[in-house]
Amino acid sequence: MNTRTSWADLAANSAAENTNAGSSVNNGAIGTISGGASRTKTYVPPHLRNRPASSDPPAPAYSGPATSNDRPAFTGPRWGGSRNDSRSGYGSGGGRTGGWGGGRTGGWDRSRDREVNPFGDDDNTEQAFSEQENSGINFDAYEDIPVETSGDNVPPPVNTFAEIDLGEALNLNIRRCKYVKPTPVQRHAIPISLSGRDLMACAQTGSGKTAAFCFPIINGIMKMQAQGVQRPFRGARTVYPLALILSPTRELSMQIHEEARKFSYQTGVKVVVAYGGAPLNQQLRELERGVDILVATPGRLVDLLERARVSLQMVKYLALDEADRMLDMGFEPQIRKIVEQMDMPPPGSRQTMLFSATFPREIQRLASDFLYNYVFLAVGRVGSSTDLIVQRVEFVYDSDKRSHLMDLLHAQRANGVQGKQALTLVFVETKKSADSLEHWLCVNGFPATSIHGDRSQQEREQALRSFKSGNTPILVATDVAARGLDIPHVAHVVNFDLPNDIDDYVHRIGRTGRAGKSGLATAFFNESNVTLARALADLMQESNQEVPAWLSRYAARSYGGGRNRRSGVRFGSRDFRRDSSYNRGGMDYYGGNTGSGYGSSGGYGGGYGPGGTSAWD
Numbered sequence: 001m002n003t004r005t006s007w008a009d010l011a012a013n014s015a016a017e018n019t020n021a022g023s024s025v026n027n028g029a030i031g032t033i034s035g036g037a038s039r040t041k042t043y044v045p046p047h048l049r050n051r052p053a054s055s056d057p058p059a060p061a062y063s064g065p066a067t068s069n070d071r072p073a074f075t076g077p078r079w080g081g082s083r084n085d086s087r088s089g090y091g092s093g094g095g096r097t098g099g100w101g102g103g104r105t106g107g108w109d110r111s112r113d114r115e116v117n118p119f120g121d122d123d124n125t126e127q128a129f130s131e132q133e134n135s136g137i138n139f140d141a142y143e144d145i146p147v148e149t150s151g152d153n154v155p156p157p158v159n160t161f162a163e164i165d166l167g168e169a170l171n172l173n174i175r176r177c178k179y180v181k182p183t184p185v186q187r188h189a190i191p192i193s194l195s196g197r198d199l200m201a202c203a204q205t206g207s208g209k210t211a212a213f214c215f216p217i218i219n220g221i222m223k224m225q226a227q228g229v230q231r232p233f234r235g236a237r238t239v240y241p242l243a244l245i246l247s248p249t250r251e252l253s254m255q256i257h258e259e260a261r262k263f264s265y266q267t268g269v270k271v272v273v274a275y276g277g278a279p280l281n282q283q284l285r286e287l288e289r290g291v292d293i294l295v296a297t298p299g300r301l302v303d304l305l306e307r308a309r310v311s312l313q314m315v316k317y318l319a320l321d322e323a324d325r326m327l328d329m330g331f332e333p334q335i336r337k338i339v340e341q342m343d344m345p346p347p348g349s350r351q352t353m354l355f356s357a358t359f360p361r362e363i364q365r366l367a368s369d370f371l372y373n374y375v376f377l378a379v380g381r382v383g384s385s386t387d388l389i390v391q392r393v394e395f396v397y398d399s400d401k402r403s404h405l406m407d408l409l410h411a412q413r414a415n416g417v418q419g420k421q422a423l424t425l426v427f428v429e430t431k432k433s434a435d436s437l438e439h440w441l442c443v444n445g446f447p448a449t450s451i452h453g454d455r456s457q458q459e460r461e462q463a464l465r466s467f468k469s470g471n472t473p474i475l476v477a478t479d480v481a482a483r484g485l486d487i488p489h490v491a492h493v494v495n496f497d498l499p500n501d502i503d504d505y506v507h508r509i510g511r512t513g514r515a516g517k518s519g520l521a522t523a524f525f526n527e528s529n530v531t532l533a534r535a536l537a538d539l540m541q542e543s544n545q546e547v548p549a550w551l552s553r554y555a556a557r558s559y560g561g562g563r564n565r566r567s568g569v570r571f572g573s574r575d576f577r578r579d580s581s582y583n584r585g586g587m588d589y590y591g592g593n594t595g596s597g598y599g600s601s602g603g604y605g606g607g608y609g610p611g612g613t614s615a616w617d
């Protein structure tokens with residue numbers, strides 16, 4: 001098929017662009033890992049140098065060998081040996097001696113100067129970073145994205161970080177991250193959250209949602225601490241976080257933790273992460289040192305709650321990242337338990353923020369149980385993919401998939417920059433096929449690794465590190481890596497097996513084309529994917545992609561099949577409260593003004609109250 005050649009060229013070009021991007025991109029999200037192995041391992045902040053060793057021994061990252069990812073054709077990870085586990089941030093960086101114990105009140109001032117610098121740079125960074133901007137971001141790409149807000153009295157958006165009073169310490173960290181101006185979702189979501197409103201926010205992959213929920217939380221906690229918030233005393237071992245951030249995967253929780261630690265550096269706000277598959281004791285020790293923001297996966301959190309090691313009684317902020325995933329069938333019972341059946345304050349007494357790139361209507365309906373008089377925000381159409389990603393679909397029989405993949409990889413390699421293979425993420429359906437494809441790639445001279453639910457947590461983390469560092473530039477993954485992961489320089493996402501659900505496709509391809517950069521996504525389609533055809537064709541068309549004629553033909557035949565949530569509705573999953581069926585129930589969501597402190601006009605043409613307007617319509 002002659003198109004294959006041009007797609008291979010595209011793959012190669014995208015790869016070249018991403019490889020070229022090099023260090024100019026913000027590597028912030030997991031910056032302690034990406035491209036900086038040796039730096040993070042050896043860095044000791046100036047204020048910690050020449051100190052006696054801590055009485056708190058560095059928490060060992062792994063009990064087993066770090067070279068667990070020892071598949072064939074690897075040259076051995078650069079990361080082996082004494083990995084300095086960035087997760088352990090506060091506790092293990094060396095030098096910190098307690099400071100967070102028990103009912104900490106104001107302990108931060110004493111220990112602030114001992115906080116490990118999560119940026120891994122010198123403390124005198126202000127000048128260095130103020131000169132630079134995050135040059136990897138192409139903000140123009142976002143400028144004309146349509147924005148919809150609904151709810152009463154929606155606070156107006158801002159254009160700059162300076163317009164919002166986030167506090168000096170947080171502003172400094174924003175500069176350290178090289179964020180020069182807010183992304184569209186940040187422009188809208190941050191003022192809404194700062195005003196105290198609950199929020200359901202939908203914005204495209206890679207558009208900066210993490211900061212959008214982290215900044216208001218950190219700012220709010222700084223204010224609470226300034227007012228001398230007191231925590232109850234239920235026993236020395238129970239901790240009382242003020243904010244809870246839940247995410248569906250361990251790796252995403254780790255990533256959010258890393259981001260939140262950067263944003264909260266020297267603000268006095270302590271962030272701790274808890275997720276399954278890692279030693280509980282280590283996480284308990286971290287918690288006992290004090291926690292303001294707890295980032296967690298649901299399973300591990302339920303465990304901690306049942307052991308009465310965490311109480312949610314003081315939670316003022318609840319954020320669900322990938323909220324639609326958190327509320328789908330797999331997670332919903334656990335989320336309900338955490339949010340409704342433990343001791344968390346009810347909606348209205350806490351502030352709840354739900355974020356995702358996709359928000360099916362039925363999930364919005366479920367989610368509204370957790371919210372109080374919320375604002376709905378959609379930046380771009382709900383569930384759309386970003387135009388920054390070039391999407392290709394190729395008809396490939398199962399038996400030909402491996403050779404097609406090989407063609408793409410060869411083309412990328414041939415056009416690679418300085419012989420470097422650009423990062424390629426390959427999604428497959430099952431854990432078994434992930435293992436076998438990884439093995440096959442390695443045997444055929446393409447260093448690959450894999451991430452899926454049957455691998456140990458050590459192996460999963462090792463695989464991610466090895467991928468990010470470029471050591472194994474191909475990562476074969478199941479959907480465990482589909483959401484949220486912010487891996488710089490992923491040039492190409494290959495849907496070797498397409499998912500059944502178009503929303504999963506949107507998240508998967510969203511691992512490339514992030515933060516204003518371009519990316520390439522190639523999907524292998526065959527008869528077993530017909531139920532996805534219509535949604536896929538619609539999505540591609542909406543993102544200005546070339547839809548092959550054969551796919552359009554499949555689409556025409558596959559009305560309403562599968563879990564295609566968009567069938568029959570042209571991407572209509574906006575605020576579900578606008579559905580006539582919703583209002584028929586006698587509920588008038590827009591009727592009552594619950595007093596957010598904003599004038600009824602809000603000074604912004606967003607609100608979808610009666611007579612409200614939308615930038616989309």
Ligand SMILES: Nc1ncnc2c1ncn2[C@@H]1O[C@H](COP(=O)(O)OP(=O)(O)OP(=O)(O)O)[C@@H](O)[C@H]1O
Pocket residue numbers: 026027028029134137178179180181182183186203204205206207208209210211356357483484485486510511514515
């Ligand atoms: N204002 C900003 N300026 C520059 N870079 C930013 C800004 N906000 C976020 N970024 C960067 O953009 C990248 C993507 O951000 P983030 O991971 O929060 O996206 P997301 O919207 O949560 O994506 P996903 O839907 O895949 O979870 C990150 O590397 C982050 O550091």
